[in-house]
Amino acid sequence: MSAVQVKQVVEGVHLGEGPHWVQDQQCLLFVDITKSNVHRYFLQTKRHQVLHIDSGSSESTVSLIIPIEGEPDLFLTSLDRSLAVVKWSTTDPDQHTVKPKAILHTVDDHYPTNRFNDGKCDPQGRLWAGTMGKETAPGQLDMYQGSLFCIDADLNITNRVNKISIANGLAWSLDRKTFYYIDSLAHSIDAFDYDDATSKIENRRTVFDYKASGLAKDLPDGMCIDETGNLWVANFFGKKVMCVDPKVGKIIRKVELPTQNITSVCWGGADYSTLFVTSAQTGLSAEALASDPAAGGTFAITGLGVRGLPPTNFKVNLNLLKEKIAS
């Protein structure tokens, strides 16, 4: 096995999140939540594009960006507590800011300051995305205000989990029978039985407990799964990603990163053997930031000797989507 290498590939952003690999363009998508920016980094050419999503408010947030299957210039994003469609040309390098083409859903009306956080598509291409209250500092917020939603190809939205504090990592087992989920403030990785046909989930249980494993300081954040069914988790405050075997609830490996606040992970590269990692500057004092040039950086970890699976794009009824965009 070759040696594990950690390389910073993109300079620091404020609150990196939502990495997603695009195989046919060999590029990594991710967001900078608090700046309402989406990023696109081309691995071979090192070209780096940033697009600002303009909601009309200077304080809006974007927490996810997922390609829409069959429409190379259209992406699903969140905008505060809404889900939106944006157009991002693959050919126009001078596009720096856009307004959303359509708002698909707005949730949590009873918690107006809530926002979407982590989101990902299940093996069928339905979007799962969760919400959270407004943080005053990392991990500091009114608890149990968030929910996890599932949006299907016909844009029907279902609330699948309530009373979430910080909606984070999502992953589906290779046999499509288990859904793994992280509420960061529950300090655990949980599992549900998952029905791939109906998207119903039930029988929640904890498969890995952070506090019981001596990780009381770390907050579990984003997560992905590898080809052997093990989970790779970003540890906020923990300066590392770790690999957990959910079948036995044990840590298999830890990989240290050069900065403290690790937010999310995804597999990418031509053969899905690179683990991309996002991080955050949030919560670091000016002093801490000055001595931590890697804070908020995006990293590529190679040499792990294991691979991931291709991510799923949002598979939506394109006629319905076009009606939404036209209206």
Ligand SMILES: O=C(O)[C@H](O)[C@@H](O)[C@H](O)[C@H](O)CO
């Ligand atoms: O990256 C995210 O998921 C959140 O948006 C962040 O705010 C952190 O996770 C949180 O502060 C600590 O868990």
Ligand SMILES: [Zn+2]
């Ligand atoms: Zn996260």
